Structures are given as structure tokens and as C-alpha cells.
Amino acid sequence: CPVEMDVLGNFVGGGGDVLVVRFRPNDNSKVYLSCADGSIRVHNAASPYEHTGTLKCSIEDGSEDHATGFRFLDQKQNPGELVACYTSGKVRVWHGPTAAVLGEYDGSGSLTAIDVSPGGERFAVAGEALCVDVFSFKGKEKEGELGGFVRSAQALNMPESHSNRVQALKFHPTDPNVLFSSGWDRQVIEWDLEKMHVTRFFSGPYICGDALDVHPDGEQLLTASYREDNTVELWKRGDPPKLVSVLAPTDGSKAYGCQFRPGNPNYACVAGVAESQLRLIEVGVGKSVGRINTKAAMFSCSFSSDGGIVACGGVGGKVFLAKIRGGEPARLPDRPPPTEDPVAEAFRLEMHKRSIAMMRKSIEAEHESLDLDPIKVHEHDDSDSD
Numbered sequence: 001c002p003v004e005m006d007v008l009g010n011f012v013g014g015g016g017d018v019l020v021v022r023f024r025p026n027d028n029s030k031v032y033l034s035c036a037d038g039s040i041r042v043h044n045a046a047s048p049y050e051h052t053g054t055l056k057c058s059i060e061d062g063s064e065d066h067a068t069g070f071r072f073l074d075q076k077q078n079p080g081e082l083v084a085c086y087t088s089g090k091v092r093v094w095h096g097p098t099a100a101v102l103g104e105y106d107g108s109g110s111l112t113a114i115d116v117s118p119g120g121e122r123f124a125v126a127g128e129a130l131c132v133d134v135f136s137f138k139g140k141e142k143e144g145e146l147g148g149f150v151r152s153a154q155a156l157n158m159p160e161s162h163s164n165r166v167q168a169l170k171f172h173p174t175d176p177n178v179l180f181s182s183g184w185d186r187q188v189i190e191w192d193l194e195k196m197h198v199t200r201f202f203s204g205p206y207i208c209g210d211a212l213d214v215h216p217d218g219e220q221l222l223t224a225s226y227r228e229d230n231t232v233e234l235w236k237r238g239d240p241p242k243l244v245s246v247l248a249p250t251d252g253s254k255a256y257g258c259q260f261r262p263g264n265p266n267y268a269c270v271a272g273v274a275e276s277q278l279r280l281i282e283v284g285v286g287k288s289v290g291r292i293n294t295k296a297a298m299f300s301c302s303f304s305s306d307g308g309i310v311a312c313g314g315v316g317g318k319v320f321l322a323k324i325r326g327g328e329p330a331r332l333p334d335r336p337p338p339t340e341d342p343v344a345e346a347f348r349l350e351m352h353k354r355s356i357a358m359m360r361k362s363i364e365a366e367h368e369s370l371d372l373d374p375i376k377v378h379e380h381d382d383s384d385s386d
Helices: 342-369
Strands: 004-012 018-024 027-035 040-044 051-055 067-072 081-086 090-095 100-106 111-116 122-127 131-136 141-147 166-171 178-183 187-192 197-203 212-214 220-224 232-236 242-247 254-260 267-273 278-282 287-292 298-303 309-314 318-325
Touching (some): 067 111, 081 111, 131 178, 166 212, 278 309, 278 318
Parallel strands (some): 018 298
Antiparallel strands (some): 298 309
């Protein structure tokens, strides 16, 4: 049946720009906001949207520590608990109802991305340091570091690190040993956490927020880029990964965030910059089926656990909530790869070449600093014979 998106209401969070918005799992009555003043604010998700709590910390010099992202833990095992990353490099575990800090970890550099594994045994954080830190909740220790420097000339063919700020992290929905990362370097990297290395990657998406999500089947990825063309894309895991389709919008919109709809991933929400800053997209046919003109850029969007409500937040602390009606649960249909847009393909190829060039410079700089012999890369010659 047709899907409709109706505005339930809106409010101003009171903590400056909203960087991240999330519903508490299995509780449509509470919405949490990560705000520009450094706080995580808790509001009722129904009119009059009362502010019911604030989670906030200062760092050693007394200045505010800014929360750039957060995720909830398993609410059956850890009711009310969430983990947040900060610009100071700190990671804090909070008990939301009492605003108490339950634990603290040290990440690498200023952090902008975080995610929790299925089952809640571990979490990952990343940001400006180019590496991804993986921590264990059980042992309360760092399990390992992904990337951060180029270790060998193999990186000329496979990246072992991001080359710019990491903006989004997402675990595989059922496998806690598979993690995806992306950011400003236009690379989406898949990591094997058992071996702590890259398994595959693809180039293209320009991720500037929480704009990477994984389909419940674990085989399809949704990306939303901060650019006017090929903004929202659906990708298929594989060797190599393949672009399945370019989705709406096609009106010059730029995106900061996206998420599959829980319970029916044939729909997704996208938040960004355009006349309509929140959109509901039908993934299977690649078109917008609902939109809200928020009159302000939206940095984040999130569904409630049942997929019945979507929230978005952004500039000026504005938060909008909308009710989703209709949409029978449906399996995402298999679709043949689209005919490649020559311009888009040329752009992706150029970005890939630039990334490889940056990685090669990093390798050469590392070898020079260690006073090692210059790297020799075998150039294939069709005239060579065995």
C-alpha cells in the first residue's frame, strides 16, 4: 500500500545545532540529541516535547567536551545505557536516566564516528586520526587499531588506511567481526576484525556525516553523499563491490545522513541540504515518496525501532518528527546493475586514482622517515613471458 509521511511536530532542542538524533531503542517516547554545546539532551518525543535530561562533561581545562556521535547499548542487558564519542578523543558510557558516567575510554584523536556491534560486545570509533579503534566492553580494553598508517606496498592496490577524516562507521547486522567505514577520502572500506585488515573497498561516496547504513541482509550498503549528483547510492558487497542503483533525490540535494527503515528496508530516510531536507525514499524503485521542508539543513535522521516514526535534527537545534503510514514489509528486489553514467564512472575512477596516489606518497614518506630502501613497484609489461 502507498506510504505517507505526515509531520507530527517540531521543536528547538536548546543546545545549538543538532549533530545526531536517535530514538531510544524500543521506546518511541524518548528522543536523544547530540548538540553543538557539547551536551546530549533527552526530550519527550510527543508534544510539548519537554526536555527531560542532559548528559554533559567538561575536559581538564574546564572547556566543554563535544559529543559528535552516540549509540545505544543492548537495552535488555544494559537498560538506559549509551556510548558516546567526543572531540577530545574520549569515549564515555552513560546511564541516560541518571546522567551518570559508567566508564571512559581513550580514542585516537578527535572522534566523529561510532558504532556498536550486534550483540553489544564491542564498539568502534574513528575520526581525524585516520585509524579505527576497536574496544571491548567486556574487557574494557582496546582490542586493536585498524589502519592509521600504510604498512606495505600492497596498499598501492588495497588501502590499509583512510587518507582523510572518517565520518561514518557501521557494523554488519549479524557478524560482529565485519565493520564498514567511510568519510572524506571517498572510500568505503570493509574491515575483518578477526585479522584486523581490509577485506575489500570501493571508491565514490563522499561521506560527511552518519551517512552509511547496511541492509539487514548484510549484503547491501546505503550511502548518502554531500554532493549534488549521485547523492544516494545502493551498493552490493562482492569482489569487487558493485553499484546497484543511484536513488533519488535528483534535484541537487546534498546529504548528511541516511538510514534504512527498520522492519521494511525497502524504504530509507535521507537528511541533508535542499528545499526538502528530510526525504523518505522507496529503495526498490529509487524515488522519493515523502518529504518535509524543514527550512534548515538537517545533519542527522533516525527511525524509531518499529519504523513508525522518523526524526531529523540540524541547524539551530531544530528537530522534526514525522509519522510513517503504509508500506507493507517487502524484500528488496534483485535489480540488474544500471547502465553506467560515463561522467560518474570517470569521476569514481579519478577519485580512486587520487586515493592510490595519496597512499603511495604516504608509503614513500614512511620509508624515508625509517631510512628504508625506496619502494619498487613492478610495472606489468604485456611483452613479459614466463
